Amino acid sequence: MSAPLTVGGLEAAAREATGLGDFGPDTGWREGFERLVAAVEAMGPNDQLRHLATHNIVGQLSTRLRFVEDDRLHPEIAQQDIGDPLIVIGLPRTGTTISYDLLCLDPEARAPREWEWYIPWPAPEEATFDSDPRIAQVTAMYDNWLEHAPQLLDIQRFDCTQPGECNHGMQYHFASTNFAAELGVPDFAQWLRGSDAPGLYASHKRLLQNFQWKGPKGRWTLKSPQHLFYLPALLKAYPGAMLVWTHRDPALTFSSLSSFIAGFLAAFGGDKDKAAIGQDVVETWTAAMNRGLAARSDPAIESRIIDLAHKDVVADPKGAIQRIYDKFGLTFSDEHKARIDRFLIENPAAKRMGKHKHSPEEYGIDVAQVRTRMADYYDRFGHLLGRPETGANA
Numbered sequence: 001m002s003a004p005l006t007v008g009g010l011e012a013a014a015r016e017a018t019g020l021g022d023f024g025p026d027t028g029w030r031e032g033f034e035r036l037v038a039a040v041e042a043m044g045p046n047d048q049l050r051h052l053a054t055h056n057i058v059g060q061l062s063t064r065l066r067f068v069e070d071d072r073l074h075p076e077i078a079q080q081d082i083g084d085p086l087i088v089i090g091l092p093r094t095g096t097t098i099s100y101d102l103l104c105l106d107p108e109a110r111a112p113r114e115w116e117w118y119i120p121w122p123a124p125e126e127a128t129f130d131s132d133p134r135i136a137q138v139t140a141m142y143d144n145w146l147e148h149a150p151q152l153l154d155i156q157r158f159d160c161t162q163p164g165e166c167n168h169g170m171q172y173h174f175a176s177t178n179f180a181a182e183l184g185v186p187d188f189a190q191w192l193r194g195s196d197a198p199g200l201y202a203s204h205k206r207l208l209q210n211f212q213w214k215g216p217k218g219r220w221t222l223k224s225p226q227h228l229f230y231l232p233a234l235l236k237a238y239p240g241a242m243l244v245w246t247h248r249d250p251a252l253t254f255s256s257l258s259s260f261i262a263g264f265l266a267a268f269g270g271d272k273d274k275a276a277i278g279q280d281v282v283e284t285w286t287a288a289m290n291r292g293l294a295a296r297s298d299p300a301i302e303s304r305i306i307d308l309a310h311k312d313v314v315a316d317p318k319g320a321i322q323r324i325y326d327k328f329g330l331t332f333s334d335e336h337k338a339r340i341d342r343f344l345i346e347n348p349a350a351k352r353m354g355k356h357k358h359s360p361e362e363y364g365i366d367v368a369q370v371r372t373r374m375a376d377y378y379d380r381f382g383h384l385l386g387r388p389e390t391g392a393n394a
Contacts, residue, residue, distance in 0.1 A: 002047045005037050005054060014061035024068035028199020032174030039188035053183055060172050066121045067206060080209045085220035085238055089227040090246030091285055093253035095310035099246055100223040102321055104163045105339040110218030112211055114138060114164035120207055124215040135161060149266040166204065166224035173203040177226050180280060181261045189280055193287045197230060201237035228292035231301050241304060242328040247384040248310035250289065250377070251360065251370040254281050258363040278363030286373055293376055309384035317344060
């Protein structure tokens, strides 16, 4: 049996791996780190899960050490202006990915690729951006996941050269919903639901500065449902941010997300039952939705958001993008429109339509109870959700 994870042991392993010792003056990430270590061990993990957690955490600590060293050697990195990012913030499985993909087709857009989020150091370089060896590394990681859980291909794309989500980057602050999806860790998930994750956007901005330092430039275009938890902090870090909130009936999308997480846990050796997965999904994303709605009572936050129905994005993709650009005073170029036309013809997501089978009942999700707990949301945005259905396939 492998040795239990400890805070000191993981830090020592990261120092040994990098030859560096300074984690820097920022300590906002430490509570999440310590909570995660405790949550892994509280599960009594098998060797596979403990090995995976060790590998991931040491990698994230090593990245923090390397960023501190880069800041010492190259102070210009952290002095860069990130500008006003365009950010998709809707709940998971509400059309966030298709909306994000369409926005990223803008020639003026710069989106972090999945391989950048997963292996952010060293700083990517524009000349080798499409041939970076990390692409092969992350592709191999995806292939391993899919070997153990091939059903994931019916749910989500697995191409690390595509735009990636901010919650991957939030792992470096030890404040990401990815940990629950990949490792289980219910104690960590419970803590994260109630935490403000102080300092998260300092870490987030530092990652973007790293990506644009030597890499491609453009208007940052980002996505993560997890931003719903922290809208005041997000807009404090990026006051001019342009937020796109996608909408679809949460009670039905929760089973889609539960199915996705069940696939990940199968790939990573987790053994949570479906009802437990469903409960965690409901608790996490009900909390996110309610915190996001509460933040919108601030007119400064409300003014930075456009609401977009999933059904409208599907029915009229270019019309949806036009609405977003009109809201924020952006130019919807002819080249962007042409790229969208090509994307809609070639997009492999169309081949997944109807393959992903799931239902709320399968994951112990009480649709009526969810709608009661999120009554404020349904009252305000019910008109965007379309006719309620009895099942879910998406």
